[in-house]
Amino acid sequence: MTGAYLGVDVGSVSTNVVVVDGDGKILARRYLRTDGRPIETVQKGIKQIGEEIGDKVRIAGAGTTGSARHLSSMIIGADIVKNEITAHAVAALNVNPQVQTIIEIGGQDSKIIILRDGVVIDFAMNTVCAAGTGSFLDQQAARLRIPIEEFGSIALQAKNPVRIAGRCAVFAESDMIHKQQLGYNIEDIIAGLCEALVRNYLNNVGKGKEILAPILFQGGVAANLGLVKAFEKYLGQEVIVPENYDVMGAVGAALLARDAVSRKRTTLFKGFKIKDLTFKTSSFECKGCSNLCEVVQFYQDGELLARWGDRCGKWEVQAS
């Protein structure tokens, strides 16, 4: 059996699981909704992947990323845990070693990563506002009763995109309603929303960054052709959407795992059997001092595997 690498990216909106070969080519992939249940979703993803290719490959290394990267590393037994910025950069470099700019828009956050000569030299993430993220489009799609999948193709039909003002999602929504009431057609409004998102993104996350080609556009939102077009219009440059744009974080985690195990030559991955294990978390407030830290305990089949959340480290149990 050939050696392959597992990558898991658990975000607030989606959970992505991929298996790649030594060159980063995807052998299997899953894109699932997290729905606030990260443990079950990771198990489900691993189970499905295992059923698909579990008997064809041997997992030689595993990595996790995303906002629940620490939790998911406990579940699967990861060789490396990395933040999503580094993971996205690694995956993008694997697709296009010349990449100089990565635009990544996810459900709840958005990022820009600037690379030169294959190294990250600058990055930024959105601050408090949701206007530059995917959830903004989701909300508006729901309001217009248009499936989000069709959003992009409808936007492409627009002749004169409406200018929708909006620093913030709430205001943008009220402005959009206003434009609807004025009688603009739906294509122009949707294209206007895409442009509003791009404008917000560039004025916020992209402020002051030197955006040079090649530009890769990653994250679930990159499926939206209207957005791609809006980005190209504003940047005046080609924007490339890589083939596996929606699971790039997971690919990056898998590639990072490949590099991590190349040094130590063993993996901590627990195997596809983890679908059969029971994981549970519980928490308590430590009364040891006035800090009253919330300590989280992580159990596998009733056995305490890890504890975290304490500031002083006295409760700490690390998965070995």
Added chain:
Amino acid sequence: MRISFPRMGYSYIAFKYLVENIGHDCVVPPEPSKKTLDLGVRYSPEFACIPFKILMGTYLEVAEMGADTIITSGGVGPCRAGYYWIMHQQILKELGIEMNIIGFEPPLHDLRDFWKKLKLVWKSGGVSYKEFVRVLQVAWEKLKAIDDLEQLSFHVRPYEVVRGETTRTLWKALEMLDQACTVADIAAARDEGARLLNLVTRDETRDPLRVGIIGEIYVVLEPSANHYLQIMLGEMGVSVDRSIYLTGYCGRNTIVTPEDDVFAMARPYLNEAPIGGHGVNSVGETVLYAKHGFDGVVQLAPFACIPEIVAKSIIPRISRELDIPVLTLFIDEQTGKAGVQTRIEAFIDLLEKRRERKRKGRGRLVV
């Protein structure tokens, strides 16, 4: 009087000593928690900065704990913080809470007002003038010792083998300081604390990145306001140099020297000083950290902080010209620990890669 005060880092240890030993009851402000912030946000103007909101919450909490007086600092502007005690007083009054807020204005600007307030605090406590002065001195020594120990911990932590050992040792040392009542006791406690910190099991093979921390004083000094960033960085193996300590820019073992020098450093980029708060300092210190070969700088500031916004707009230019990466974290009530951690981790990855490349002799990065 039952006196309380704003909580900023570990300084409460010294202020508690001060209040109790000049003849008053002390209500030690609890460490700011989610509850503190929720309370504060509820009663603060929307665009007030996070220090205002946390203090608002703290004052409401200590009022509930029985405090009737709050001692805090004033200011002569142009940073908003100098006006906060007035606003806090007005808002508490509006809520029907009887609380006397004594805001000490900088004595150099209004000596009479300063004396009037100091006398009020001293006379009502009932200790002799000589004793009052002695207690002030001891409290100041405590503050200095606290700063010394915390600073030492920043240099020990990146080497620790067992996560948390430095932090636990620091707490133990601070407890000893808490017990000390004379200048001699404090010196002994500090030395013992430093000895213990130096005994933390270290992995000397590590090669920590060096990161400077700049920004607005409250969010830099109060760990709960910055999601324990300095501990977080230390545990990631980064040696932290903090530009601000409560006992001032005394230059003790820090690279940051007195304010005039910082202002001079800032001048080519920001030709006006002061502009309130730590705005000019943030600009000047970025230059200093770059000149001292630090790997990177983290700017910590409250969201909507006026002086730090000025600094933030200028810092990218310094970052470009002096080739030092700067990560700005603007903090408000929405900021989550996960967001801070992700940014910090990515920033550290970036710094490590840069250092690797530089050492490989490829020279400066083309930015």
Added chain:
Amino acid sequence: MATIGIPRTLAYFIYFPFWREFFASLGHNVVVSSPTSKAILDKGVKEAVNDACIPIKLYHGHVADLIGKVDYVFTPRLVSLRKFGEFGTETLCPKFLGLPDMLRASIDDLPPLIDTRVDLRQGRQELFRVCRDIGEMLGAARSDIRRAVAQAKRRQERFQRLLYQGVLPEQAIEAVFGGTLPSVNQGTPEFSVAVVGYPYVVYDPFVNVGLFGLLERENARVYTQEMLPARKMAAEARKLPKNMFWYFSNRALHGALYFMAQKYIDGIIHVTAFACGPDSMVDRMMELQAKQQGGIPFMSIMVDEHTGEAGIRTRVEAFLDMLRYRRQKHEN
């Protein structure tokens, strides 16, 4: 002779007659940036650091608008305009203090900036020193500068007198440079409303989304703090436990306090800009003071990057309705 650009925002509404006269009498040509528009705002949003408030973004937009049209842009570093406050330390907002440096760090291809430091706390001679520095930089002789300053002062005094008579700044600017004053509506207004806030927010028709026209159509007479002589304002300062640290904030707050105490004022509208730091204090203070001083109707309107006229109109109409109901109730 040089062409000097003056951004039509920030202190424009209070000092333009002085500086236009000064530059003109030295033989220079003065160009004002276009009135605030969506395009100017867009430029500002693009150039300025994104955490900045709207007025600062607008300022960046106005400066960008002047690029290519002028030899110099007049962007003085306004530190203080008077010695004031408990400690005599009143300045302008920190963002004004750092403004020329922010412009240089953010905008490429800037023409040279005239960014002389204006710190009038220093004493009576300070204004002349500022003018001398600028004049000499432009190559003028000392005697010409002295004459230009005298002329500029006279022009500014005429402007100031018109303001005290109740003329709004933009009309007063036109009038002092040879235009005519619009005829005043002689009818009895239904309401007297005080509008307070920063000149660059209150008087910019784009930023305030036509607030003055709206109030006029509703037959309300408008008073603003610029119509109050300094001594009347100074008396209000003593009502506060402590003055604020910023010139425009103190003016707005003192103006509001003055109007609260006037029987003929029916209500007060505070126009404030999104993300303005000092206003987070000013607005709450006005609100608290309005309550403490007998509950005069008070409303604040926050303007931002995309305030629509519809939104403002709804608020203003509701506010005036409220005043109407109060009056009816009072009369019954």
